[in-house]
Amino acid sequence: MPDDTAFGRGQLNRRGMLRLGAAASVGLALGVPLLGACSVDDGTGTSGEGEPIGDGLTEKQDLQPFDFDGEAGEVPDLPKRIAWANTSDAEFFLQITRSIEAAATARGLEFITAIANDDSARNIEQIETFLQRGIGALCIQPLDANAQAPVMKRAIEAGAAVFSLVTPPSTSQVVADQYQVGNVQGLAAAKYITEQLGGQANVVYFNTDTIEVLKARHQGGLDGLATAGAGVNIVADVQPEALTQDGGFNAMNTILQANPDVDVVVGGDTYCLGALAALEAAGKARPDMYLSGIDGDEQALAAIREGGAYKASFAFAYPLMGYAWGQFAADWLEGKPVPQVMQFNAIELNSAETIDAYQADMAAVAETWTAAEKYFTMLGSIRYQERDQFINYAA
Structure with missing residues (x-):
């Protein structure tokens, strides 16, 4: 997709x-x-x-x-x-x-x-x-x-x-219910902003509106973020020029020139992994930042395990x-x-424990099949x- x-x-x-x-x-x-x-x-x-x-x-x-x-x-x-x-x-x-x-x-x-x-x-x-x-x-x-x-x-x-x-x-x-997928991601980011950032955050949202069905995901994400209140400042809501990590990297570099203080980045894993690389290259990555993606990308899961700025990925079975x-x-x-x-x-993967459980389930699908309602x-x-x-x- x-x-x-x-x-x-x-x-x-x-x-x-x-x-x-x-x-x-x-x-x-x-x-x-x-x-x-x-x-x-x-x-x-x-x-x-x-x-x-x-x-x-x-x-x-x-x-x-x-x-x-x-x-x-x-x-x-x-x-x-x-x-x-x-x-x-x-x-x-x-x-x-x-x-x-x-x-x-x-x-x-x-x-x-x-x-x-x-x-x-x-x-x-x-x-x-x-x-x-x-x-x-x-x-x-x-x-x-x-x-x-x-x-x-x-x-x-x-x-x-x-x-x-x-x-x-x-x-x-x-x-996938694309609005719901985006909304779940936005709500998780809003929860972090409220509980860890004092309700104040400069947010970057990477959309993919050229894919018609993903416009609903975009709206769901924005609606979820809005629940954190007036302290949420969306400094950029853009679609990178390419659907690659390089696209996310380049878009984030451009955003940082105008908005050097970013606290939250949400979008797809591919874009957000590129954004993380740009933040690190610019010396702007902080452990208290919140980056989250969608897809359960293996690189994203590795970054989450490291416990740094990349906090979550939302995966599909x-x-x-x-x-x-x-x-x-x-x-x-x-x-x-x-x-x-x-x-x-x-499925929100936001810790080594949740990642381990998810990967174990996907490695043993015959057993996981008995509890398929968790994933579908x-x-x-x-x-x-x-x-x-x-x-x-x-x-």
């Missing part, structure tokens, strides 16, 4: 898209299939052609909490095979790969995947190959929503469950998401319901026989 990204500068655009909730295009390269659990087709594949099922749900729905014990219905006659149309070999995506595969193995499903290396045309070709072979579920984070929507709908029409990160059409869509996809794929193939929406709960709010319900009720809007 972008401002809150990480796992390194080179992964920024793609990784940011995932959590920021937008689609972007990046560089082109050839991808190669990997991790096929079985190299021999069992003959149950289909061409991916199915009966037309209409346009699905095109307007936002008021969905009820998902019931894990919902009644099973019609069992689809589909291959017990789950495909992951991966976009990149970045470690972040490979963590998702390993989690999907672990769940698939646990539930007796064949797992296949291919990497498109940020080439949407290549990604579509790979999905076409999956459909020709025959699949019961498709996991995807679309690179080009408009180009990939038709093939995603074809998978749904063929009966497969389509698990999508952010972008419709999909049987089950993973999203992507490895657990992959495990959930594998589990729900198996449920779909047994006629059981799956949630129409999986909404991330942003699951809404709606859909079974194979109700596949025409797929989500066809940005949830």
Whole structure:
């Protein structure tokens, strides 16, 4: 999904898209299939052609909490095979790969995947190959929503469950409430300003308003900061020129020229890590400052452990998401319901203890799955026989 990204500068655009909730295009390269659990087709594949099922749900729905014990219905006659149309070999995506595969193995499903290396045309070709072979579920984070929507709908029409990160059409869509994410971050900063800075603070906010969905995050952050009262002085509310740590570094250098006394910096981890580097280079970093980002970037977590100016990062449980996809794929193939929406709960990581707990949970997703509600709010319900009720809007 972008401002809150990480796992390194080179992964920024793609990784940011995932959590920021937008689609972007990046560089082109050839991808190669990997991790096929079985190299021999069992003959149950289909061409991916199915009966037309209409346009699905095109307007936002008021969905009820998902019931894990919902009644099973019609069992689809589909291959017990789950495909992951991966976009990149970045470690972040490979963590998702390993989690999907672990769940698939646990539930007796064949797992296949291919990497498109940020080439949407290549990604579509790979999905076409999956459909020709025959699949019961498709996991995807679309690179080009408009180009990939038709093939995603074809998978749904063929009966497969389509698990999508952010972008419709999909049987089950993973999203984040961007206003809430920003608001939680802003409220945490306001609490620090009130309790540690005497209610007075010069604040820098890094936004990413060129990503439409992130405007809500921006507003949520500002509303949260405002709860600290009149002593909050937002000296800069800007979008750096590049979605990289260098972009954050350069923007912070410019801000410091006009406002040398900054107390609080909030935004995405990538921007804020760059800002921290600029503050350190200028001799302006102080232990009593408050910097916080979004995404759970490994560099940000390391900075938090050091106990300096970087105080918090708000993370999302992507490895657990992959495990959930594998589990729900198996449920779909047994006629059981799956949630129409999986909404991330942003987890505040503000100490070595909270980071240790989070990382332990993400390293043991099979065990963490039993307490998935800590990391996700699951809404709606859909079974194979109700596949025409797929989500066809940005949830």
